[in-house]
Amino acid sequence: FRWPKVDCRRPNVGVVFMAVALLWCSAWAGAQPAAPPNIVLINMDDLGYGDTSAYGATTIKTPQIDRIAREGLRFTNGYATSATCTPSRFSMLTGKYAWRQEGTGVLPGNAALIIDPARTTLPALLRSAGYHTGVVGKWHLGLGGAGGPDWNQRISPGPNEIGFAYSFIMAATGDRVPTVYVEDGRVVGLDPKDPIRVDYEKPIGDWPTGKANPELLTTQRPSHGHDQTIVNGVSRIGYMTGGKAALWRDQDMADTFTRKAVSYIEQHQREPFFLYFATHDPHVPRVPHERFVGKSGMGPRGDAILQSDWSIGQLLDTLDRLKLAGNTLVIFTSDNGPVVDDGYVDQAVEKLGTHKPWGPLRGGKYSRFEAGTRVPFVVRWPARVRPGVSDALVSQVDLLASMAALVGKAVPSGEAPDSVNQLKALLGEDPKGRDHIVEHAGRFALRDGRWKYIEPSEGPRRNEQTNTELANDPAPQLYDLDADIGETKNLAAQQPERVKAMAARLVAIRQG
Ligand code: NG6
Ligand code: CA
Numbered sequence: 001f002r003w004p005k006v007d008c009r010r011p012n013v014g015v016v017f018m019a020v021a022l023l024w025c026s027a028w029a030g031a032q033p034a035a036p037p038n039i040v041l042i043n044m045d046d047l048g049y050g051d052t053s054a055y056g057a058t059t060i061k062t063p064q065i066d067r068i069a070r071e072g073l074r075f076t077n078g079y080a081t082s083a084t085c086t087p088s089r090f091s092m093l094t095g096k097y098a099w100r101q102e103g104t105g106v107l108p109g110n111a112a113l114i115i116d117p118a119r120t121t122l123p124a125l126l127r128s129a130g131y132h133t134g135v136v137g138k139w140h141l142g143l144g145g146a147g148g149p150d151w152n153q154r155i156s157p158g159p160n161e162i163g164f165a166y167s168f169i170m171a172a173t174g175d176r177v178p179t180v181y182v183e184d185g186r187v188v189g190l191d192p193k194d195p196i197r198v199d200y201e202k203p204i205g206d207w208p209t210g211k212a213n214p215e216l217l218t219t220q221r222p223s224h225g226h227d228q229t230i231v232n233g234v235s236r237i238g239y240m241t242g243g244k245a246a247l248w249r250d251q252d253m254a255d256t257f258t259r260k261a262v263s264y265i266e267q268h269q270r271e272p273f274f275l276y277f278a279t280h281d282p283h284v285p286r287v288p289h290e291r292f293v294g295k296s297g298m299g300p301r302g303d304a305i306l307q308s309d310w311s312i313g314q315l316l317d318t319l320d321r322l323k324l325a326g327n328t329l330v331i332f333t334s335d336n337g338p339v340v341d342d343g344y345v346d347q348a349v350e351k352l353g354t355h356k357p358w359g360p361l362r363g364g365k366y367s368r369f370e371a372g373t374r375v376p377f378v379v380r381w382p383a384r385v386r387p388g389v390s391d392a393l394v395s396q397v398d399l400l401a402s403m404a405a406l407v408g409k410a411v412p413s414g415e416a417p418d419s420v421n422q423l424k425a426l427l428g429e430d431p432k433g434r435d436h437i438v439e440h441a442g443r444f445a446l447r448d449g450r451w452k453y454i455e456p457s458e459g460p461r462r463n464e465q466t467n468t469e470l471a472n473d474p475a476p477q478l479y480d481l482d483a484d485i486g487e488t489k490n491l492a493a494q495q496p497e498r499v500k501a502m503a504a505r506l507v508a509i510r511q512g
Helices: 013-031 063-071 085-092 122-126 250-267 300-321 398-405 496-511
Strands: 038-044 071-077 134-137 166-170 182-184 197-198 239-241 273-278 328-334 377-380 388-395 436-441 441-449 451-454 477-482
Touching: 038 300, 063 300, 063 328, 085 122, 085 398, 085 451, 122 134, 122 273, 122 496, 134 250, 166 250, 182 451, 239 273, 250 273, 250 300, 300 328, 328 398, 388 398, 388 436, 436 496, 451 496
Parallel strands: 038 273, 038 328, 071 388, 134 166, 134 273
Antiparallel strands: 071 377, 166 182, 197 239, 328 377, 436 441, 441 451, 451 477
8 A cells, every 4th residue: 555645735535535535434434323322231039139249249250240340330229020030020020010911920831921022021122123032041920821831842922922923931940830941932852752741739740759759869959849840950949841851951041041051141142132031040950060169159149140140151252253342232130139048058148158138128029128129230331331330219110211212212102100210320310210119029019219108018027938028017108318328227217207298209209
């Protein structure tokens, strides 16, 4: 290449043209919005506010999750809508509080799909904006029409009918049958000569159960519940028979989901994509791959957290390798708070040591105290979001309206009624976020700024089996979270006016 000779007194027409064209091009590029970011939504299962070193844990190290936090915006007031999986995920994908719809509690493994395919969902909205959409991991929102799925046919409706162009899922949870993967509506590896049958009411087939044959249990036995069909040496909730060739090996689950997620990113690297990656870790049964066993010193629960950290690292590495990291919005969160003993004797209690899965918060999974729904919540988007910490009040229910704003789509009226556009808060441009949030665990609580109101309720104060404080109290509770993040001082008696106002507001929101 030779630079053209330039005579300043008689400028070369070609050079002038090139310079003008260059200037024009760069001005035009500056005025154009950057290409829409890819979106990777990572939803952990039962990971607590205090379970990662990103959120202050010192006895467990989660370097990959920490990396998202270090390079992104870490929220201290990020919420799931409910303290269990199904309603939490329902809200995240539909933008509607799950308690507005009947039948959105923790679902059995053979439940019908609870999201109406006619409604606007987060994936459907992104798909309409030109995104390729995929889900890999835990589903737990039901499959099939009324009556539930026939596992031996194409299962529909499911994720592919509510907006995901690709799906590779487990139907419910690891502790619920059937213990098989479903890819785009088909059970993976199913031998048609060995059909799957599932029942949640009565035994079906002749496979051993945890109740009758505890000697067949290999890695762990149940502490409560979980004593029905045994698969892979673990007894589960529900009865199943058939589908032998399709059964998963729990130890390989994280590898399987990770592999599918990585190949999804590889396949769709040249178009905007939305990947919803829902890990099973650290939900029960905690049966991590052999290479993670013993690595945390905290038993299988800690090992499962390390395993999920590894999975997430694989996704981050893939984004780096494909040079996608800069313009990919990664959202990291969890579906509900932590639980230590959730039904299996797996050393989680004995080996917990000084680790506090709930961090400075009170309660845990199933609870209306903060640890039930306040969860890890991190947003990383190197091209746009400045790293740091945000105290803005943000909720998973707002992802739908916020992502709609991001991709320039309107939310159709009447859809996603509880989803508020909080894009500015999510991008670090608004330090406040929502002004209130409803917390739900069967009954209700309202967070309004610094104040937390828990409506009176009968019922046990503690879930004895999981050893979780549930926040049930026949008297109203009021806490000042700014002064008392651990909800130790009930101020309701001192501030009856505030209690009354918040109770009325909660009623209005629920009716709204
Ligand atoms: C409970 C299970 C628990 C877990 C939970 C759902 C028993 C005794 N306990 O009913 O182990 O599966 O449901 O967890 O069966 S969630 O994270 O999917 O909401
Ligand atoms: Ca969960």
